[in-house]
Amino acid sequence: MNINLTLIGQAIAFAIFVWFCVKFVWPPITAAMEARQKKIADGLSAADRASLDLELAQEKASKELQKAKQEAAVLIDQANKRAAQIVEASKDDARKEGDKLIEQARAEIQQERVQARDALRKEVAVLAIAGAEKILETSVDAKAHSEMLDKLAAEL
Amino acid sequence: MAADTPVEYIQHHLQNLTYGKLPAGYERVDPYTNDVTVLQEAGWTFARTSTEATDMGFMAFHVDTLGWSIFMGILFLTIFRMVAKRATSGVPSGMQNMVEMTFEFVQNIVRDGFHGKNPVIAPLALTMFVWIFLMNSLKLIPVDFIPQIAHALGLEYFKIVPTTDPNGTFGISIGVFLLIIFYSIKVKGAGGFAKELSFTPFNHWALIPFNLVLEIIGLLTKPIGLALRLFGNMYAGEVVFILIAILPFWIQWTLNVPWAIFHILVITLQAFIFTTLSVVYLSQAHEDH
Numbered sequence: 180m181n182i183n184l185t186l187i188g189q190a191i192a193f194a195i196f197v198w199f200c201v202k203f204v205w206p207p208i209t210a211a212m213e214a215r216q217k218k219i220a221d222g223l224s225a226a227d228r229a230s231l232d233l234e235l236a237q238e239k240a241s242k243e244l245q246k247a248k249q250e251a252a253v254l255i256d257q258a259n260k261r262a263a264q265i266v267e268a269s270k271d272d273a274r275k276e277g278d279k280l281i282e283q284a285r286a287e288i289q290q291e292r293v294q295a296r297d298a299l300r301k302e303v304a305v306l307a308i309a310g311a312e313k314i315l316e317t318s319v320d321a322k323a324h325s326e327m328l329d330k331l332a333a334e335l
Numbered sequence: 336m337a338a339d340t341p342v343e344y345i346q347h348h349l350q351n352l353t354y355g356k357l358p359a360g361y362e363r364v365d366p367y368t369n370d371v372t373v374l375q376e377a378g379w380t381f382a383r384t385s386t387e388a389t390d391m392g393f394m395a396f397h398v399d400t401l402g403w404s405i406f407m408g409i410l411f412l413t414i415f416r417m418v419a420k421r422a423t424s425g426v427p428s429g430m431q432n433m434v435e436m437t438f439e440f441v442q443n444i445v446r447d448g449f450h451g452k453n454p455v456i457a458p459l460a461l462t463m464f465v466w467i468f469l470m471n472s473l474k475l476i477p478v479d480f481i482p483q484i485a486h487a488l489g490l491e492y493f494k495i496v497p498t499t500d501p502n503g504t505f506g507i508s509i510g511v512f513l514l515i516i517f518y519s520i521k522v523k524g525a526g527g528f529a530k531e532l533s534f535t536p537f538n539h540w541a542l543i544p545f546n547l548v549l550e551i552i553g554l555l556t557k558p559i560g561l562a563l564r565l566f567g568n569m570y571a572g573e574v575v576f577i578l579i580a581i582l583p584f585w586i587q588w589t590l591n592v593p594w595a596i597f598h599i600l601v602i603t604l605q606a607f608i609f610t611t612l613s614v615v616y617l618s619q620a621h622e623d624h
Contacts, residue, residue: 181389182502183355185397189404189497189506190513196408197455197462197510204412205458207419208438211431214424 300332307331341581346385348478348577349570350492351500352485353388354381355395363387366491383491397500399485404497407469408462415465437465441610448614451621453518456614463507464610470497471569471602475595478573478580498569498605504562511613512558518620527623557616561609568605572598 308328357363361374366384381398382388388395418434427435441461449456473496485493497503519528532550533543572594579590 181351181353181391181395182505183353183391183393183395183397185351185395185400185500185502186506186509188396188401189503190510192401192405192408193462193466193507193510196412196466197459199412200415200462201455201458204415204419205461207422208415208434209457211422211424212435212438215427218424 304328304332344581345574345577347492348482348580349494349499349574350385350388351397351494352381352399352490352492353391353395354379354398355388355391357387357391361390381491385492388492397494397502399492399494400497400500400503403473403495404466404470404503407473407497408466411462411465411469437461440464444607444611445614448611449618449621451522451618453617453621456617459514459617460610460614463511463613464606467498467507467565467609468603468606470503471605473497474499474569474573474576474598474602477591478576496569496573498565499573501562501566504566504569505558507609508558508562508565508613511561511616515554515557515616515620518617522621523623557612561612561616565605565609568601572601 356377356379357374359374359377363372363374364370364384364386365372382391382395414430415434418431422431438461441464442457444464445457445460476495481495482493494500519531523531532554533546535546535550537546575594576591579587579594582590
């Protein structure tokens with residue numbers, strides 16, 4: 180319980196301990212703690228940013244998807260139209276071709292009919308003359324009656 | 336051990352191991368044989384009785400107080416320095432966690448109590464808190480444990496808790512006091528500090544002497560209050576532990592254990608109070624009116 184030099188010794192020890200703590204203990208540990216605080220804060224803000232980015236990306240992706248769908252729809256539409264056009268065009272062509280063929284056939288038939296009639300007419304004229312000769316027993320001057328015969332032939 | 340009666344036992348336990356200077360012609364009484372030897376010349380020696388320790392006066396050291404407090408201080412600095420060296424800003428491991436908890440605790444004390452800017456205050460508070468805590472916690476070692484070992488080594492007295500020695504607590508509080516004076520003068524200037532002492536609380540020239548007496552007493556009360564509060568609490572607790580140790584050994588635990596558990600609180604609380612008040616006093620020293 181006596182007060183003595185211990186007092187001063189204790190004060191000196193205290194001063195040295197404080198000096199050491201100020202110099203060598205406090206700075207590194209607070210630095211580490213502050214660095215960690217900063218790291219955590221950075222990490223949190225990065226996470227926030229990332230989630231924001233994700234949201235934006237999702238939005239963008241859905242927009243892109245929609246756009247692509249629209250484009251696809253437009254393309255399909257166009258393709259459909261084009262196909263319809265092509266079909267229509269080929270139908271037209273086919274019809275025209277058919278018409279043409281029918282026309283040609285008709286023309287040929289007509290021609291052959293005319294030819295056949297002509298040939299028949301001539302034959303009929305010959306036969307008629309031959310018949311008349313037989314009936315009259317005389318020859319018919321073809322020249323003299325040709326006008327009449329032609330008339331006959333035309334009537335056939 | 337010279338401890339035959341309970342009173343002697345208690346007195347024996349409350350005596351520090353004193354190494355000091357005895358004057359020439361001093362009559363030394365051997366505690367066991369009562370033989371008297373007269374010293375031919377002044378010399379430094381270990382006190383063998385408390386009378387000798389008292390007669391050594393100011394020129395003496397309490398070897399146990401100094402030894403244990405320095406040991407505890409070095410223990411504190413070693414552990415914290417080790418952690419500081421390996422401190423990582425990543426995930427902290429066990430020891431670093433503990434150290435950081437202490438750091439945050441002290442940082443809170445300083446943030447609440449100190450309203451200035453001074454990078455020394457926080458480490459100062461940390462040193463005070465941990466050091467006092469460690470010194471106080473020596474009290475949880477059973478009272479006879481280490482003194483018995485010391486006795487076996489031939490040391491008559493051995494008191495291991497430095498904070499039950501007023502020298503130990505006053506040593507720290509005087510350090511705080513000097514810092515209060517230093518920062519008062521540094522922040523306010525010698526004139527400003529003198530003015531503060533002279534013109535508060537009553538701002539009138541006629542009351543300067545009154546103010547001076549009041550303020551100087553107030554200033555001196557700070558270290559005395561700090562030291563005596565810590566010393567008183569620890570000393571009283573120690574006395575109770577010693578009293579319990581007088582009881583028969585088989586009953587001791589019924590009182591010893593609750594008292595020790597209670598002292599886990601007291602130890603921390605006293606370290607906390609000492610630190611907080613020191614921080615507040617230093618904050619006052621930084622305040623310029």
